[in-house]
Amino acid sequence: MHKIKVEDKEFEIFLENDTLNKRIRLLGIQINVDYEGKCPLFIGVLNGSFLFMADLIKEIDVPCEVAFMRVASYEGTSSSGKVKELIGLPENIEGRDIIIIEDIVDTGLTLSHIIKTLKEQKPASIKASALLLKPSALKHEIEELEYVGFEIPNEFVVGYGLDYNGLGRNLTDIYRATEG
Ligand SMILES: O=P(O)(O)OC[C@H]1O[C@H](OP(=O)(O)OP(=O)(O)O)[C@H](O)[C@@H]1O
Numbered sequence: 001m002h003k004i005k006v007e008d009k010e011f012e013i014f015l016e017n018d019t020l021n022k023r024i025r026l027l028g029i030q031i032n033v034d035y036e037g038k039c040p041l042f043i044g045v046l047n048g049s050f051l052f053m054a055d056l057i058k059e060i061d062v063p064c065e066v067a068f069m070r071v072a073s074y075e076g077t078s079s080s081g082k083v084k085e086l087i088g089l090p091e092n093i094e095g096r097d098i099i100i101i102e103d104i105v106d107t108g109l110t111l112s113h114i115i116k117t118l119k120e121q122k123p124a125s126i127k128a129s130a131l132l133l134k135p136s137a138l139k140h141e142i143e144e145l146e147y148v149g150f151e152i153p154n155e156f157v158v159g160y161g162l163d164y165n166g167l168g169r170n171l172t173d174i175y176r177a178t179e180g
């Protein structure tokens with residue numbers, strides 16, 4: 001088994017780049033069919049989505065636009081504990097068909113907050129795509145999450161845009177933490 005170390009933590013190979021690309025090609029086909037005759041706006045959630053966005057957008061053959069935004073999380077005093085501030089939110093999305101691009105949906109808190117906020121601007125439609133989904137970690141059901149690459153167990157993963165303490169985003173494959 002191919003093992004690597006990122007900072008202090010050991011990881012083993014989980015999803016190879018070839019597997020990722022094959023799945024992304026299929027997601028692209030699905031989106032091309034669903035958005036025929038439309039001009040969707042893809043909104044990537046930085047930082048983690050940058051490689052997934054780059055590979056997915058190359059598979060899209062309907063006219064489309066691309067934008068990025070960020071989510072800053074900090075401990076707040078609200079009952080939920082965490083406050084999420086959306087930065088660089090695209091303007092003028094009224095009447096647009098929006099597809100949000102995430103590398104991973106874990107608890108679903110980030111994506112559900114983004115969708116709720118973007119809906120206030122009255123887009124024509126809003127869907128989301130995540131390369132990875134951890135169904136057993138999900139605390140917020142997200143009906144807009146239509147395009148999922150892989151459903152994975154509730155294990156920490158790194159690579160292909162995903163980081164561990166800021167490191168490992170440059171790995172071309174996705175790795176999972178080994179036990180312990
Ligand atoms: O479903 P959730 O539990 O909310 O977790 C998912 C979020 O966590 C990661 O972002 P992170 O805050 O690590 O920022 P990054 O993209 O810059 O790595 C990921 O990119 C999602 O945005």
Ligand code: HPA
Nearest residue numbers: 106155156157158162163
């Ligand atoms: O498993 C993960 N890895 C990296 N970043 C993440 N953000 C949420 N879950 C993860």
